[in-house]
Amino acid sequence: MSTPETLVQDVRIGFRLLFKERLVAGLAVLVLAVGIAAVTTQFSLINAVMLRGFSFPTADRLVDVSFVDPSTATAFGVNRQLFSMDFEEFLPEQKSFERMVALLDGSTVNMTIDGQPRRFTGAYTTADFFRILGVQPMRGRDFTEADNRPGAEKVAVIGYGLWQREFGGAEVVGKGVQLNGKPATIIGIMPQGFVFPQREELWIPLYSEFPVKPRNDPQGNNPRVVGLLKPGVSLESAEAEFTAIARRFAAAYPDTNKAFNTARVEPLLDTFSDPVLRGTLLTMLAFCAGLLLIACVNVMNMQFARATLRARELAVRSALGATGGRLVRQMLTESVILAGLGAVLGIGLAYLSVDWLSATIHNMENGPPAWMVVTIDRTALAVTVLAAVLAALVSGLLPAWMAARANVVTVLREGGRGTSSRAVKVATRGLVVAQVVVTCVLLIGSLLQVRSILHQQRIDFGYPTDRILTARMGLMEGDYPTPGDRRIFYDRLLAQLRAHPEFEAVALTSRMRMVFSGSGPIEIEGRTYREKRDRPNANFEQVSPGFFGVLGQKRVEGRLFDDDDLDTKRPVAIVNSAFAAKHFGRESALGRRFRTGDGTSPYGPWRTIVGVVATVRMLGPFNNPNVDETGFYVPFYSLPFGAAPPEPVANQFATVIVRPRPGVPPESLVNTLRREVTKVDANLPLYFVGTPKAHIDASLAGSRILATMFTVFGGIAMLLAAVGIYGVVAFAVSQQTQEFGVRMALGADTRRILRQVLVQGGRPLAVGLLLGLALSVTLGMVAREAIGNILYGVSALDPIAYGSVIALVVAVSVVAMLIPARRATRVDPMITLRAE
Numbered sequence: 001m002s003t004p005e006t007l008v009q010d011v012r013i014g015f016r017l018l019f020k021e022r023l024v025a026g027l028a029v030l031v032l033a034v035g036i037a038a039v040t041t042q043f044s045l046i047n048a049v050m051l052r053g054f055s056f057p058t059a060d061r062l063v064d065v066s067f068v069d070p071s072t073a074t075a076f077g078v079n080r081q082l083f084s085m086d087f088e089e090f091l092p093e094q095k096s097f098e099r100m101v102a103l104l105d106g107s108t109v110n111m112t113i114d115g116q117p118r119r120f121t122g123a124y125t126t127a128d129f130f131r132i133l134g135v136q137p138m139r140g141r142d143f144t145e146a147d148n149r150p151g152a153e154k155v156a157v158i159g160y161g162l163w164q165r166e167f168g169g170a171e172v173v174g175k176g177v178q179l180n181g182k183p184a185t186i187i188g189i190m191p192q193g194f195v196f197p198q199r200e201e202l203w204i205p206l207y208s209e210f211p212v213k214p215r216n217d218p219q220g221n222n223p224r225v226v227g228l229l230k231p232g233v234s235l236e237s238a239e240a241e242f243t244a245i246a247r248r249f250a251a252a253y254p255d256t257n258k259a260f261n262t263a264r265v266e267p268l269l270d271t272f273s274d275p276v277l278r279g280t281l282l283t284m285l286a287f288c289a290g291l292l293l294i295a296c297v298n299v300m301n302m303q304f305a306r307a308t309l310r311a312r313e314l315a316v317r318s319a320l321g322a323t324g325g326r327l328v329r330q331m332l333t334e335s336v337i338l339a340g341l342g343a344v345l346g347i348g349l350a351y352l353s354v355d356w357l358s359a360t361i362h363n364m365e366n367g368p369p370a371w372m373v374v375t376i377d378r379t380a381l382a383v384t385v386l387a388a389v390l391a392a393l394v395s396g397l398l399p400a401w402m403a404a405r406a407n408v409v410t411v412l413r414e415g416g417r418g419t420s421s422r423a424v425k426v427a428t429r430g431l432v433v434a435q436v437v438v439t440c441v442l443l444i445g446s447l448l449q450v451r452s453i454l455h456q457q458r459i460d461f462g463y464p465t466d467r468i469l470t471a472r473m474g475l476m477e478g479d480y481p482t483p484g485d486r487r488i489f490y491d492r493l494l495a496q497l498r499a500h501p502e503f504e505a506v507a508l509t510s511r512m513r514m515v516f517s518g519s520g521p522i523e524i525e526g527r528t529y530r531e532k533r534d535r536p537n538a539n540f541e542q543v544s545p546g547f548f549g550v551l552g553q554k555r556v557e558g559r560l561f562d563d564d565d566l567d568t569k570r571p572v573a574i575v576n577s578a579f580a581a582k583h584f585g586r587e588s589a590l591g592r593r594f595r596t597g598d599g600t601s602p603y604g605p606w607r608t609i610v611g612v613v614a615t616v617r618m619l620g621p622f623n624n625p626n627v628d629e630t631g632f633y634v635p636f637y638s639l640p641f642g643a644a645p646p647e648p649v650a651n652q653f654a655t656v657i658v659r660p661r662p663g664v665p666p667e668s669l670v671n672t673l674r675r676e677v678t679k680v681d682a683n684l685p686l687y688f689v690g691t692p693k694a695h696i697d698a699s700l701a702g703s704r705i706l707a708t709m710f711t712v713f714g715g716i717a718m719l720l721a722a723v724g725i726y727g728v729v730a731f732a733v734s735q736q737t738q739e740f741g742v743r744m745a746l747g748a749d750t751r752r753i754l755r756q757v758l759v760q761g762g763r764p765l766a767v768g769l770l771l772g773l774a775l776s777v778t779l780g781m782v783a784r785e786a787i788g789n790i791l792y793g794v795s796a797l798d799p800i801a802y803g804s805v806i807a808l809v810v811a812v813s814v815v816a817m818l819i820p821a822r823r824a825t826r827v828d829p830m831i832t833l834r835a836e
């Protein structure tokens with residue numbers, strides 16, 4: 001018989017047998033579908049973040065270029081610096097790139113459209129930005145070098161979504177708008193779907209807004225630099241060229257560049273996912289592979305049971321001339337059918353989960369870049385097919401091979417009762433051990449992640465995060481060209497808000513959304529620091545008088561800031577209790593001095609500590625590998641780092657915080673706050689308006705998604721493991737029915753039978769649990785630092801997580817074993833002996 005005909009026959013027989021055993025087959029299909037869906041979903045997420053990349057024609061040659069301080073490398077990355085002056089100096093001499101651009105992405109852009117102020121997320125970029133990507137505006141024109149010069153007429157290219165949303169799709173090329181307080185012209189519209197690098201939908205020439213300034217200018221900036229590699233140039237050679245440039249600059253400009261003496265050139269795609277995120281995603285993929293492995297083990301046990309029950313049929317076919325290979329092929333065909341059906345159902349489940357995941361992450365306030373689309377594409381489908389093939393081979397090959405090797409004479413002599421050889425028993429129990437091992441690892445990892453997010457949600461920030469209203473604002477050069485202009489605005493704003501009867505207290509701070517502050521190295525006067533790493537780090541914040549009253553942050557010692565506290569008079573600071581205790585112990589911190597700096601860049605002025613306040617958390621619910629809770633505050637018109645300027649400094653961006661009168665919900669005052677700000681500047685849009693609690697919750701959205709996914713994976717793993725244990729114990733009971741009947745006829749009571757079944761099922765459970773815990777502890781110790789970077793407030797060897805998993809696995813497994821064990825105690829000895 002030809003091979004195609006044999007294959008068709010195998011498939012036909014396989015479908016007939018599976019339909020006959022449709023309950024078991026259906027369970028196998030469902031189990032495989034869950035594992036395949038998990039792998040497909042997680043790979044789709046990894047594909048979106050780490051693999052698929054950009055759709056630009058030049059995507060494979062786009063790289064990020066930066067100067068780094070190698071001594072600051074941590075799992076979270078490394079300190080980077082590259083001034084606009086650096087970019088302009090090396091641009092004409094570099095040899096590795098066809099084009100290079102500098103840009104400030106994720107930036108605030110204030111635009112007034114028909115008298116209505118709007119705030120958009122945009123990018124300020126040099127002229128070659130669109131050309132380096134290989135894209136062009138669908139209407140209008142691109143930037144020119146003339147557009148990118150200080151003092152040039154303001155122009156902007158807008159995105160398709162902004163065009164439709166704000167202008168209704170009308171003709172806007174050549175239309176005049178107010179851009180950051182200055183007249184500007186829209187010169188182009190980008191094609192639909194182009195939102196880059198993050199979620200920008202507005203692009204402006206960089207130097208027309210932010211001219212190149214000296215390296216030591218505190219108002220300078222550090223743009224992202226993107227290069228288009230020349231064909232044939234490797235990352236290594238480009239990095240070598242720019243490391244030489246970085247070292248030359250470090251020697252030539254030691255005040256600003258000394259520490260940043262190494263270059264890093266890496267694929268642009270890699271810069272959108274930090275090492276911790278990539279590690280987390282790969283860990284989740286490993287979890288999903290573990291789920292698929294557990295599913296395959298379950299189906300393998302089912303196949304062992306089916307092969308045992310079909311032992312006489314297979315023996316007869318072998319006696320009639322069927323070869324071992326023919327029998328193996330027949331059973332493998334059945335496994336392939338099961339895996340194929342599981343893949344079809346798994347893809348359906350994966351589409352549902354991917355749709356949920358995509359909608360969830362892109363509805364996050366701080367979501368990923370818009371081009372990171374989680375979808376099931378050809379690559380994901382290829383992974384699904386590969387997973388199905390592997391599932392078929394893993395779940396079917398061993399049972400088929402062992403069934404084909406069964407002794408024909410022995411099987412036929414058994415009279416068709418269905419036997420289970422010692423090898424099959426060892427294999428099935430070994431598979432239970434493997435299931436429990438994988439389940440323990442998955443459950444411990446899941447519980448650690450869940451406990452981490454619970455710790456983040458329960459952080460005591462030291463002040464009522466739900467009783468304050470905050471808003472961010474950006475004072476652009478068009479309306480506020482000098483620090484003095486900005487200072488006048490801030491003073492007027494504070495006076496306006498403090499006069500309003502609904503606001504109990506008002507202040508300004510540099511902290512963004514009350515989540516992101518800053519940190520840096522300091523020196524305590526009178527102490528010696530031999531190495532750069534010897535200098536302790538501390539959090540810092542610029543705050544106006546009244547800030548501590550808004551937060552309800554208690555004064556412990558000394559005084560608070562007043563309007564006369566300026567660096568031009570006497571540099572002062574207020575520190576928190578943690579700072580005072582760490583650096584001065586039981587001695588008073590008042591009158592002591594410290595300064596900011598790491599020994600390489602210009603130091604800040606010596607600041608006299610005039611007050612100590614209670615410690616509140618100055619950072620959001622994140623790990624910070626460089627700093628603890630110690631922190632200091634400087635007056636709002638001061639600079640925390642760098643030499644003291646000759647005049648008071650007013651930042652371009654600030655957060656206004658207000659405390660409502662008692663009993664007034666902060667959310668109810670959003671419109672009131674907007675109206676009061678409009679009275680001071682009608683063209684200034686507020687953004688990121690909300691309570692600190694809302695901002696903190698938004699920053700935790702990604703962690704909650706990860707915790708949800710880990711919880712689902714862990715729950716599924718536990719369910720699959722319980723099903724596997726139940727299946728093995730139930731099958732063992734069915735094979736021992738006659739033995740139980742004989743023993744009960746000879747006087748064994750139900751308690752002894754129950755104990756025998758539980759002991760038989762408990763042995764592989766105990767072995768699997770011990771091995772699973774040992775493997776989890778080993779992984780936790782080996783990867784303790786990496787895991788600690790992912791988790792917050794939870795150790796990789798957290799005893800609560802391990803204890804909870806032990807209790808859960810034992811409880812669920814005992815329940816899974818009790819059901820068939822109780823069935824064994826109901827065997828009627830007379831019926832069993834009569835059948836014998």
